[in-house]
Amino acid sequence: MNISNETIDSLNQKLKDGSVTAQELANETFSTIAKKDEKLNAFITVNKDVEVATDLDLSNPLAGVPIAVKDNIVTDGVKTTAGSHILDNFMPVYDATVVSKLKENQMTIVGKTNMDEFAMGASNETSYFGEVHNPWNLTKVPGGSSGGSAAAVSSGEVIAALGSDTGGSIRQPSSFTGIFGIKPTFGRVSRWGLIAFGSSLDQIGVMSKRVRDSAQVLTAIAGYDDKDATTSKREVPDYTQFLNQDITGLRVAVPEEYMGAGVKPEIKEVIQNTIDLLEQNGAVINHVSLPHTKYVVPTYYLIGSSEASSNLQRFDGIRYGFRATDVNNLEDVYVKSRSEGFGDEVKRRIMLGTFALSAGYYDAYFKKASQIRTLIVEDFKEIFKDNDVIVGPTSPTTAFGIGEEISDPLTMYANDILTISANLAGVPAASVPAGMADEMPVGFQIMANHFDEGSIFKVASFIESQNKFYEKTPTGMED
């Protein structure tokens, strides 16, 4: 079976009519991964010992369907590394809430996907477990940090995967690999069991080739969790109800900064065509401004790194993870375990965060960034008074070459300019394939107001139904 042509619903049908069993689906997935991952390196751990549910409730379309989980989401008894040497032997003793929910829905967790170390990176090259290759062109990056999940979905290893998004880590790799990916509203999905990076920014979301598949999985994992005090008690709608809706009268904001000079002309063209398509089908296009876009990269890197420097204090070689051996005292354990256990990008962020929070610099850096965050939040509020969605490109470029940007942190950070704001403002945002430029996929970003994932699904499903991008096969996987 070629899973690339399947959906959650089509697999459910096959399970119902008995043409395949859940165990066979799992086995099939393992052999596909064994073959394709020689080229991709999308998985850190393949969960071959997974217990496949046998008493399937097939009235739930998710039952028996294989899914992959990013390796910063803890899985009971399945190694979870966050892409880092410091956790390369870490065996969680509990499941993240989202993992429990996948299991309650009888999904088969087939493995843990590769990622930038601690989700810090836009290319997957900072992983301790090696870079991931883009299924559309193996010499290019899949994006990051959820690059393993993106490559696994795009290449047809799995139908859907969970990712996490702190500044674009679901959307940018989705854009680079030609799939759909959604970062829900901050507070919509529990982060209990997500290895923390930036706690005011981190959000778990879903990536899949088809929009409907993500809507189904998100409906299953969203909701209040008493283990994550930031989750909302608002009712979770069935997100599939928003698919295939008429978009007449939909108010679409296009920020001028998102179609500005930094975006490659070939990408602008693909995005403009998609905006025109929305307009031709009854949407109302409003040209707006997000005036602080210029400052979102430094704002984000100060806030995200400050939160990271605090969150990553727990990795000290005492209770779990790597412990350096050549030590003379307790201080040595901390310093050597961290210095040997963390990679360069993680160290840079810890250093930046420690600097921004340190005496004498706090006001000029952390506090200043937090004030500018307020201005960014207000910019969004203002636009959502008169608009249902904000759209534009997901990334200013298509996937770049492996090794091209890794030596220059600032160039790498600039990749996030169009995705960061949604995290700073806490609004939901997604990337849906819009077309091709330079023979690589281009993602169309859709942002909506807090808890209005429904509008995102409405727009994404409309675009998917028009361009049928899912019919394309990634070009890098041919033998």
Added chain:
Amino acid sequence: MITKEEIAHVASLAKLKFNDEELAKFTPQMDSIIEMANELGEVDTTGVKPTTQIIDVQNVYREDVVVKSQTREQLLKNVPETKDGFIKVPSILDKEEK
């Protein structure tokens, strides 16, 4: 311009240590990142309240009741070194000889 000494100081706050070669690489990188951060100085934020969280939930309380959690055995499963059910660490003071 940030100096190697400042970087080494920040590293010590973060419980990290860099050798000379690493310091030579990290210092200019950190300098350019901080230079980028300095662009924020252009924005007038007089009277603007900082945002450190973006949900409208304030404090969340729960009943103070006993709930089931992991066992001692589970919690010690990932500890690099244990003794008699406790976490074992090296001595806090310097050892003369190892």
